[in-house]
Amino acid sequence: MIPALVDHLPALQVVTPLLCAPLCVLVRPGRAAHAIASFGAIASLAIAARLLAEVLDHGVLSYALGGWAAPWGIEYRIDGLGAFTLVIVTTVAAVVFPLSRASVEAEVEPARRHLFYAALMLSLAGMAGIAVTGDLFNLFVFLEIASLAAYVLVAFGRGGPAKLAALRYLVAGTVGATFVLIGIGLLYAATGSLNMADVSARLPQVQQSTALKSAFAFLVIGIAIKMALFPLHAWLPNAYARAPSVVGAFLAGSSTKVAVYALIRVVFGVFGADYAFARLSVDWVLLPCAAAGVIAGGVVALFQSDVKRMFAWSSVAQVAYMVLGAALASAAGLSAALVHMMNHALMKAAIFLALGGIVYRTGAVSIDALAGIGRRMPLTLAGLVVASLGLVGVPFTAGFVSKWTLLRAALQGDAWLLATVIVAGSLLTLLYTGRIVEAACLRSPPPGSVSTGTAEAPPGVLAALWLLAGASVFLGLDTSLTVGVAERVAGALLESAAGRWR
Amino acid sequence: MSLSGSYHYLAVVLLMVTGLYVVMVNTNLIKKVLGLNIFQTSVFVFYISLGRLEGGTAPILADELSRYANPLPHVLILTAIVVGVATTALALSLVVQIHRAHGTMEEDDIDDREGGATIS
Amino acid sequence: MIAAAAVVLVVSMAMVLVRALRGPTLYDRILAANHMGSSAVLLIAVYGFFDGRPEFLDIALAYALINFIATIAVLKYFAYGDLGAAGVREERNDA
Amino acid sequence: MSTWHLINAGLLGFMVAVAIAVAALRNLFAAVMLFAIYSLSAATLFVALDAVDVAFTEAAVGAGISSILMLATLAATDGREKQHRHRRALPLVLCLALAVVLFAGLHDLAPVGDPAAPAHVHVAPRYLSETATEVGVPNVVTAVLASYRGYDTLGEAVVIFTAGLGVTALLGGHFRRRRSGKNGDV
Incomplete structure (x- = not known):
């Protein structure tokens, strides 16, 4: 990379996908837009990887936009947590966007494909912005960019139900964003600043203030709506199930992770663990919600007949796992949450891609439509099963690593009940994965369907699927990439927060 | 706190609750969007009240x-x-x-027609 | 004197608001909204002098324009939209 | 000064009354007209709170564009809300909880206009004192918007672009179809 550009990487991380979006609209034909979107995603991954390396080597990067110093101008501030989140989001984008063209062509009208790719780029830009910004109001702006793009993407799904799902997502998301805005306003009123580091440094002076507690409540609830934390999850299942498969793969892989990032950033970065947990005991709210989410998400998923909706419900449970880890407020719990963010992003993206491949061939993803699919699409199904086993937490998959670290973190805190919930959640996942395997391999295809020979998912989708599933197995064997980095990130986060309130 | 200093905030709370109530209770979609707008505007009033300085212009x-x-x-509110x-x-x-x-445009009717398939 | 003008305007706005809230026909509400806009224009103009910065009169002018355009838009939809007549009939049933 | 309070309290009272009326009315057309009044009152209030730029934007965007968009939507759909079965208890409890949390927070803040409030002493004074030399625009709001916090404004433009893209994707073919086949559609 050109040396002069390296200094501007934080800005480029956002600007690259942002510039690709209008280009996608301008070039019009779907194929050219697809090429631009692929370039944008891959370039973003390269930038994110470079940023992570820089941050791990040299510590926090600060970038003053427009040259205005921190509390007055907007600061981009990238630490380990931000860079790690960026890598998660851009990895999903860089695998899904380039390789899933066939799936998009099957599910989105030709006249709107360029708009579809532009919306994908905007969503990516919004998420990148959330992860790099060090300014609270700027966080709100990027949250809204990412969210609006996500509503548009869901609305690309077929027919009225997708539009209704998008509108319900929009209403819930806007209420969440407005809550975040109220929280930011209260924080600003209490401290006079919008810069996260500055706010954080000034908080001890006003720590008795009720306004601060109120601000904390609004921010946490607002972000919890955005990440679909149980019981604020109502918008998610339909939104992900009715969106085009590629959107499901991208959003399930990245959007909720970014919201979890925002929660960790606000709770640990801005308010600090001491304030949030020792003073406000927020774990007494978050842990029950998360535990209930793990169980409820799993149970409801078990009874779904639409496989996409089944895995959308499974996302509700998996997000709850991440919150559970973070709410343990220990280095072990936090790093477990981060590892699970990475692993779940890869596995869920793989699963939705596999479902996209099945939709491409059969036009439907109900359990009944899957009957006998094991013989017709063995590779697609195998990929789906490998990724699902990762979700269960079977040894030698990435999911095992994250569930295991989570379990260990819970046991370290003597939280036996939570440990039971974690294991029970895994069993539920095993059960609904079992339903799919049973239908696909043991049932015979419905009479009347043409089932001669094999008809796999399109090659690109298959490649992306196996790339993600393979990565999930690889990360299950070599944990230094995820656990190693996550432990350093979590340690730094707790260290920077500790001692500020004494 | 004196009443003269807090009636702005009291009004903000009332507006916000009214807006959110409309969003949660009404099943007509346009009404929901209206409620969302009322809800958002109340936050604008809150921010602008923060910016007021006695004797300032x-x-x-x-x-x-x-x-x-x-x-x-x-x-901030110009942006918001x-x-x-x-969003609207x-x-x-x-x-x-x-x-x-x-x-x-009634959510209830749509859900009824889909035969209660929407578990949300 | 200026303060008195401001007070009178607020009171008149309150009276218009009653008409807007009670209806009973849709025309009452449209007229009330329009009147509310005109009162707001005047209030802003008066407030400029009250505050000692009358140069903000241009805001009042912009409001007047917006008010005019919005009323045209309302009436256009009322006259040519698909629902105007039905709205009036149902309103009368309410009252 | 009491005139100022009267103007403020009056406008806030109008807003609360209109908001409650919007919640109660079932005629959507009337609700939209009242919403326009609501936005207009908010915009007038912003002038009284010395936020002239925001007042301008709220009048043009809130009272103007939003209302017209809603009217256009009404023209393309139904005009009246149906009587429906409500689930009122839980929303009411949630709303009351919200009111308590919010009021507790707001009550704790410095009174409106207090010069010692943290918001007035920390970051903002620098904008007021340095804008003349650093940016050279008399309107400080413009200076902050375009210069100090210019990236928020870029983000704002991106938000509009995103929404425009969404509306195009959703309605792109819709009005063309409507115009050609108007009779069959209504």
Whole structure:
């Protein structure tokens, strides 16, 4: 990379996908837009990887936009947590966007494909912005960019139900964003600043203030709506199930992770663990919600007949796992949450891609439509099963690593009940994965369907699927990439927060 | 706190609760969008009240003046208003499409027609 | 004197608001909204003098324009839209 | 000064009354007209709170564009809300909880206009004192918007672009179809 550009990487991380979006609209034909979107995603991954390396080597990067110093101008501030989140989001984008063209062509009208790719780029830009910004109001702006793009993407799904799902997502998301805005306003009123580091440094002076507690409540609830934390999850299942498969793969892989990032950033970065947990005991709210989410998400998923909706419900449970880890407020719990963010992003993206491949061939993803699919699409199904086993937490998959670290973190805190919930959640996942395997391999295809020979998912989708599933197995064997980095990130986060309130 | 200092905030709370109540209770989609707008506007009132400075005037510099309102909340709310109208526009176009597809704007009716398939 | 003008305007706005809230026909509400806009224009103009910065009169002018355009838009949809007549009939049933 | 309070309290009272009326009315057309009044009152209030730029934007965007968009939507759909079965208890409890949390927070803040409030002493004074030399625009709001916090404004433009893209994707073919086949559609 050109040396002069390296200094501007934080800005480029956002600007690259942002510039690709209008280009996608301008070039019009779907194929050219697809090429631009692929370039944008891959370039973003390269930038994110470079940023992570820089941050791990040299510590926090600060970038003053427009040259205005921190509390007055907007600061981009990238630490380990931000860079790690960026890598998660851009990895999903860089695998899904380039390789899933066939799936998009099957599910989105030709006249709107360029708009579809532009919306994908905007969503990516919004998420990148959330992860790099060090300014609270700027966080709100990027949250809204990412969210609006996500509503548009869901609305690309077929027919009225997708539009209704998008509108319900929009209403819930806007209420969440407005809550975040109220929280930011209260924080600003209490401290006079919008810069996260500055706010954080000034908080001890006003720590008795009720306004601060109120601000904390609004921010946490607002972000919890955005990440679909149980019981604020109502918008998610339909939104992900009715969106085009590629959107499901991208959003399930990245959007909720970014919201979890925002929660960790606000709770640990801005308010600090001491304030949030020792003073406000927020774990007494978050842990029950998360535990209930793990169980409820799993149970409801078990009874779904639409496989996409089944895995959308499974996302509700998996997000709850991440919150559970973070709410343990220990280095072990936090790093477990981060590892699970990475692993779940890869596995869920793989699963939705596999479902996209099945939709491409059969036009439907109900359990009944899957009957006998094991013989017709063995590779697609195998990929789906490998990724699902990762979700269960079977040894030698990435999911095992994250569930295991989570379990260990819970046991370290003597939280036996939570440990039971974690294991029970895994069993539920095993059960609904079992339903799919049973239908696909043991049932015979419905009479009347043409089932001669094999008809796999399109090659690109298959490649992306196996790339993600393979990565999930690889990360299950070599944990230094995820656990190693996550432990350093979590340690730094707790260290920077500790001692500020004494 | 004296009443003269807090009635702005009291009004903000009332507006916000009214807006959110409309969003949660009404099943008519246009009404929901209206409620969302009321909800958002109440936050704008909150921010602008924060920016008010006793004895100050609008933050447009003039030689003979020295006390101005805080410009920062104004800037933030300018952005938030635009974000709000963008959301409204998107929401309303979704409503038009839902009406085209289902022939109604009542969530209840749509759910009934789908045979209770929507577990949300 | 200026303060008195401001007070009178607020009171008149309150009276218009009653009409807007009670209806009973849609025309009452449209007229009330329009009147509310005109009162707001006057209030802003008066407030400029009250505050000692009358140069903000241009805001009042912009409001007047917006008010005019919005009323045209309302009436256009009322006259040519698909629902105007039905709205009036149902309103009368309410009252 | 009491005139100022009267104007403020009056406008806030109008807003509360209109908001409650919007919640109660079932005629959507009337609700939209009242919403326009609501936005207009908010915009007038912003002038009284010395936020002239925001007042301008709220009047044009809130009272103007939003209302017209809603009217256009009404013209393309139904005009009246149906009587429906409500689930009122839980929303009411949630709303009351919200009111308590919010009021507790707001009550704790410095009174409106207090010069010692943190918001007035920390970051903002620098904008007021340095804008003349650093940016050279008399309107400080413009200076902060375009310069100090210019990236928020860029983000704002991106939000509009995103919404425009969404509306195009959703309604792109819709009005063309409507115009050609108007009779069959209504």
